[in-house]
Amino acid sequence: MTQDMSRHFSWGALLRFTAPSIAMMIFTSIYGIVDGLFVSNFAGKTAFAAVNFVLPIIMIPSAVGFMIGTGGSAIVAKTRGEGDDASANRYFTMLVYSGAVMGIILAVAGVLTAEPICALLGAEGQMLADCGVYGRIIYLTLPFFVLQYIFQSFFVAAGKPQVGFYVVLLAGCANIVLDALLVGMLGLGLVGAAVATNVSEILGGGIPLIYFARKNTSFLRFVKAPFQGRILGRACFNGMSEMVTNIAMSFVSVLYNLQLMRYIGEDGVAAYGVIMYVVMVFAAIFLGYSMGSSPLMSFQYGAKNPREMQNLFRKSIAFVVVGGILMFALSEVSAELIADVFVSYDAGLRAITVESFRIYAIAFLFIGFSVYGSALFTSLGNGTVSAIIALLRSLIFEAGSVLLLPLALGIQGIWISISVAELASLVVTLAFILALGRRYGFLRTRETTPL
Numbered sequence: 001m002t003q004d005m006s007r008h009f010s011w012g013a014l015l016r017f018t019a020p021s022i023a024m025m026i027f028t029s030i031y032g033i034v035d036g037l038f039v040s041n042f043a044g045k046t047a048f049a050a051v052n053f054v055l056p057i058i059m060i061p062s063a064v065g066f067m068i069g070t071g072g073s074a075i076v077a078k079t080r081g082e083g084d085d086a087s088a089n090r091y092f093t094m095l096v097y098s099g100a101v102m103g104i105i106l107a108v109a110g111v112l113t114a115e116p117i118c119a120l121l122g123a124e125g126q127m128l129a130d131c132g133v134y135g136r137i138i139y140l141t142l143p144f145f146v147l148q149y150i151f152q153s154f155f156v157a158a159g160k161p162q163v164g165f166y167v168v169l170l171a172g173c174a175n176i177v178l179d180a181l182l183v184g185m186l187g188l189g190l191v192g193a194a195v196a197t198n199v200s201e202i203l204g205g206g207i208p209l210i211y212f213a214r215k216n217t218s219f220l221r222f223v224k225a226p227f228q229g230r231i232l233g234r235a236c237f238n239g240m241s242e243m244v245t246n247i248a249m250s251f252v253s254v255l256y257n258l259q260l261m262r263y264i265g266e267d268g269v270a271a272y273g274v275i276m277y278v279v280m281v282f283a284a285i286f287l288g289y290s291m292g293s294s295p296l297m298s299f300q301y302g303a304k305n306p307r308e309m310q311n312l313f314r315k316s317i318a319f320v321v322v323g324g325i326l327m328f329a330l331s332e333v334s335a336e337l338i339a340d341v342f343v344s345y346d347a348g349l350r351a352i353t354v355e356s357f358r359i360y361a362i363a364f365l366f367i368g369f370s371v372y373g374s375a376l377f378t379s380l381g382n383g384t385v386s387a388i389i390a391l392l393r394s395l396i397f398e399a400g401s402v403l404l405l406p407l408a409l410g411i412q413g414i415w416i417s418i419s420v421a422e423l424a425s426l427v428v429t430l431a432f433i434l435a436l437g438r439r440y441g442f443l444r445t446r447e448t449t450p451l
Contacts, residue, residue: 006081008308009296014315020165021292024152025284027172028204033277034176035193038183040270040342045349047190048342049266050130052273053123054114056253058138061106063246065149068099070291071239073153074379075231077295080157080219081302091235092154093225096212098232099150103143110139121254122261130190137194144205151208157295158218167207175200238383248394249283255402256414263411264352271353274342275360282327286368289319290375297379297442306441313376313442320368331361359415366422373429380440385432392428397421 009017040048072095079088114135115128123131148168155164175196182192213222253276260268293316300308339353370393377386398421405413405420437443 006299006303009312009315011315014293014296014312017161017296018289018292020161021152021156022285022288023165024155024161024168025288025291026281027168028148028152029277029280029284030172030175033280034179035183035197036273036277037342038179039190039193041345042183042187043189045270045343045346046126046266047130048273049269050123050127050190051134051193052269052276053121053127053257054118054131054135054138056250056257057114057117057121058110058135058142059250060247061110061142062145062149063243063250064102064106065099065146066153066246067236067239067243068095068102069150069153069239070294070375070378071237071383072150072235073157073295074238074298074381075235076154076220077157077298077379078302078381081299085219089220089223090225091228091231092157092212092220093222094228095232095235096147096150096154096209096222097225098227099146100143103146106146107139107142110142111136114139122258127266134190134194137191138197141198141201141205144201147205147209148201151205151212153291153295154212154220155208155218156292158212158220160216160218161292163211163218164208167211168204170207171200171204174203238378238381238386240383240387248390248398252394252398252402255399259402259406259414263406263414267346267349267352270343270349271356274339274353275357277342278331278338278357279360282331282364283367283371285323285327286320286371287375289316289323290372294375294379297376298381301380301440309440309442310444313437316372316376320372324365324368327364328361331364332358335361356415359412360418362416362419363422366419366426370422370425370429373433376442377432377436380442382436382440385436389425389429389432393421393425397424 007013036048036051039051072091076088076092076095079085079091115132118131118135119128148171152164152168155161155167178196178199179193182188182196186192188195212218212220215221253272256272257269260272264271293312297309297312300312335354335357338357339350343349343353370389374386374389374393377383377389398418401417401421402414405417407413409416433443
């Protein structure tokens with residue numbers, strides 16, 4: 001069923017609408033997690049450390065998909081809210097094709113530079129060789145991975161978030177089954193894990209191409225569309241914050257790995273890898289919710305309906321607060337269990353993982369605010385504020401904390417740095433919301449009353 005974005009959204013309706021996007025992001029994050037789980041238990045901690053060392057580098061070019069998807073879906077949803085479905089379809093088609101071309105260019109560059117970049121960042125010996133093997137194979141299907149990120153946003157704008165969920169579910173299940181077969185049963189190690197991810201990415205990016213190319217019941221479909229540089233530029237600028245967020249997350253992960261290699265060594269990188277798998281899932285919940293709710297806000301903004309904008313905003317803040325508390329509590333309770341799943345074979349590595357994870361988990365109390373705040377301003381077409389939030393959060397607060405705090409606090413400073421950065425980002429996000437909320441209409445004024 002195609003979802004009507006013009007109606008009032010109760011709690012139940014909002015959660016049902018955003019659930020497919022949340023699930024999409026969770027299953028997308030499972031690719032790397034499942035690879036890591038099988039590689040760690042069947043290929044050893046050196047190969048496991050290599051996967052976690054190279055994965056953030058691979059995620060940087062894939063962020064182009066986030067940029068075009070989030071920035072472009074805001075434009076398309078707003079255009080639909082204004083009643084111009086024909087232009088919305090042309091914009092959608094042109095943006096998808098542009099993303100595919102960018103993905104191909106980035107894939108070629110990635111294959112050529114995967115191992116040299118890892119060497120530059122400090123990988124050596126067997127770990128460097130493993131990074132090169134895994135990285136080169138993964139880059140081969142980067143265009144499909146970029147498309148998958150693009151379609152995750154556009155399925156929501158098309159009123160078919162559930163179809164997007166089914167696609168990612170299929171891709172995620174394929175990845176799990178192939179990892180079990182290629183890595184667990186056939187013993188193909190890193191090569192098997194990479195091939196499993198290749199297949200899942202082809203499914204995740206290829207099936208939507210077929211869906212939108214054929215007649216369908218969604219609000220969007222491929223049509224003849226000339227290249228429009230102005231629209232592509234607007235989409236890229238508007239979605240820049242989401243790309244910056246993902247690039248910065250990967251960049252910060254690289255900094256973490258560098259600091260951990262310096263202070264702890266290979267075990268530190270492996271422990272951080274386990275933590276990041278949990279972070280990927282929890283962050284996916286907030287990212288998925290933001291991705292799912294953003295087109296609703298864009299539509300209501302285009303339709304000039306401040307009362308429904310306020311309804312969406314209030315419920316979103318409540319989701320972020322409650323979600324952060326639950327994530328923190330769950331992390332503290334399950335730290336030992338999670339460590340056992342990935343690194344039970346090494347007592348020393350397990351101890352490091354449990355202790356560091358419980359410190360890192362404090363950040364879950366704050367992480368959702370800046371993720372939602374950045375997506376909120378993207379949905380309103382204010383890419384500048386969205387980018388400022390993303391840049392300050394990742395490139396200034398997080399990078400600065402992970403570089404400076406260890407100088408004063410040692411190893412503990414590495415693990416606490418993310419919480420300090422997220423708290424500072426929360427303050428900045430709230431400042432922008434309070435300053436601009438009434439101008440856009442998502443905060444109450446005297447002329448509007450709550451629904």
